Amino acid sequence: MRIRTERDSCIASGACVLEAPQVFDQDEDGVVVLLAESPAPEVAESARNAMMACPAAVITIDEDA
Amino acid sequence: MADPRHILVVGGSAAGLSTAEALRRFGFDGALTVLEAEAGGPYDRPPLSKQVLDGSWAPERAALFPADRLARIGLRHLTGVRAVSLDRRRRVVGTDVAGDIGYDELVIATGVAPRRLPGDRLPGVHVLRTMADALRLREDLLRGGRLLVVGAGFVGLEVAASARRLGVPVTVVDPDPRPLAGRLGPAVAGRLLRLHAEHGVQLRPGAGVRRITSSAGRADGLDLGDGTHLAGSAVLVAVGCRPMVDWLAGSGLDVTDGVRCDARCQAAPGVWAVGDVARWHHDGFGRPMRIEHRQHATEQAQAVARNILGAGVAFTPTPYFWTDHFDVRVQVAGFVPAGATLRPVEGNIADGRFVALAEHGGRVAGVVAWNSAKAFTAHRRLVPAFAAASAPSRPGYGDEERT
Numbered sequence: 001m002r003i004r005t006e007r008d009s010c011i012a013s014g015a016c017v018l019e020a021p022q023v024f025d026q027d028e029d030g031v032v033v034l035l036a037e038s039p040a041p042e043v044a045e046s047a048r049n050a051m052m053a054c055p056a057a058v059i060t061i062d063e064d065a
Numbered sequence: 066m067a068d069p070r071h072i073l074v075v076g077g078s079a080a081g082l083s084t085a086e087a088l089r090r091f092g093f094d095g096a097l098t099v100l101e102a103e104a105g106g107p108y109d110r111p112p113l114s115k116q117v118l119d120g121s122w123a124p125e126r127a128a129l130f131p132a133d134r135l136a137r138i139g140l141r142h143l144t145g146v147r148a149v150s151l152d153r154r155r156r157v158v159g160t161d162v163a164g165d166i167g168y169d170e171l172v173i174a175t176g177v178a179p180r181r182l183p184g185d186r187l188p189g190v191h192v193l194r195t196m197a198d199a200l201r202l203r204e205d206l207l208r209g210g211r212l213l214v215v216g217a218g219f220v221g222l223e224v225a226a227s228a229r230r231l232g233v234p235v236t237v238v239d240p241d242p243r244p245l246a247g248r249l250g251p252a253v254a255g256r257l258l259r260l261h262a263e264h265g266v267q268l269r270p271g272a273g274v275r276r277i278t279s280s281a282g283r284a285d286g287l288d289l290g291d292g293t294h295l296a297g298s299a300v301l302v303a304v305g306c307r308p309m310v311d312w313l314a315g316s317g318l319d320v321t322d323g324v325r326c327d328a329r330c331q332a333a334p335g336v337w338a339v340g341d342v343a344r345w346h347h348d349g350f351g352r353p354m355r356i357e358h359r360q361h362a363t364e365q366a367q368a369v370a371r372n373i374l375g376a377g378v379a380f381t382p383t384p385y386f387w388t389d390h391f392d393v394r395v396q397v398a399g400f401v402p403a404g405a406t407l408r409p410v411e412g413n414i415a416d417g418r419f420v421a422l423a424e425h426g427g428r429v430a431g432v433v434a435w436n437s438a439k440a441f442t443a444h445r446r447l448v449p450a451f452a453a454a455s456a457p458s459r460p461g462y463g464d465e466e467r468t
Contacts, residue, residue: 012396012439015363018445018446030394030437048090052083052086053364055079055111055359055360056109057130057131060131060134
């Protein structure tokens, strides 16, 4: 699994942090910060939840990478 | 139905497409069809009143999903096709140009449409719901002249801010003497209105509109209830939305202010509703609710997908929205009722950034943040999943906003 985020379009909802705090954080303006580009298997499902929860669809997950 | 073969989603915007994606993620491998009345690719609505209108984004950037993400869902995506009827007995949806489409499970995701004013169907008068609406309004703003906004809700004020960014003079009228007080609390609502005034927006709270005036077949102003006439070259009507349920007349479903659903978002056997159009029973608040927020569409989509596949779980979200004005982002989770006490937990209400808890009836009813998105996330966890005593009986969801 490989995660990408599009920070320019992030609206700082924090939905990703609520779903997957091991994978995502926010900078002081609330914009997404990717903590783990290829997260551990035990938090992969929470990363998928975050992708689905993001209201601006700025999280992309490549499952094959 | 335990093992549906064909799931039909009517409405291909955020709620409908998120439901389709979630169905796949949760293991549905049968046939999946999404009908969308608009032609063209799906787009996200929050940028329409902001980045699309002020031109900081090209329209393509507001695409709802990256194209490859949409393609991976694996669905029959029928765009430019409008549902016109529902026969629940035969499990068939009638369409305008694609004939009848059968289903095993139906998801209603047709959203809402702007409310209109009498006499507002003339050149120079706008509503804002679709990409086409946004581009038409932008074109008019670029011609210059004053924009008159009817409705000081979130959409009306976001458009006012975008218009000011373009250098367009703006007047906003609203019959409510305290606009948004029921959504943000009087203190934060007052601050937001002052922010607009500081940026040159002329505000006329407490002013009702008697009629839209015109000359040579084009809108040229507003007659207000107090006898004042405001001149302008474009009018935006932003007075809330109504659910798109006309096509369900005769279906036997209760479509009073949205598609009435149970706590699991099911309207009837084989029929579900999601997003702006759904009025489902929130078990936490103990009453039906209908929510027009972007985040809600995504969250309810997950719940509906799980429940179609048999989870049987009540959907009890804490509402969340954001709204952007000039250089300020306001975020709310839960509710900030007009009678709530605001207790700052970061900064103060008069500061450039703050987070405050809205306490009402002895509970935390909500949290509101002003340019403090990171701190907001930390405090959002303090809002209980629901706070029944604090929820407005009809929490303003007739108000327009889609942010």
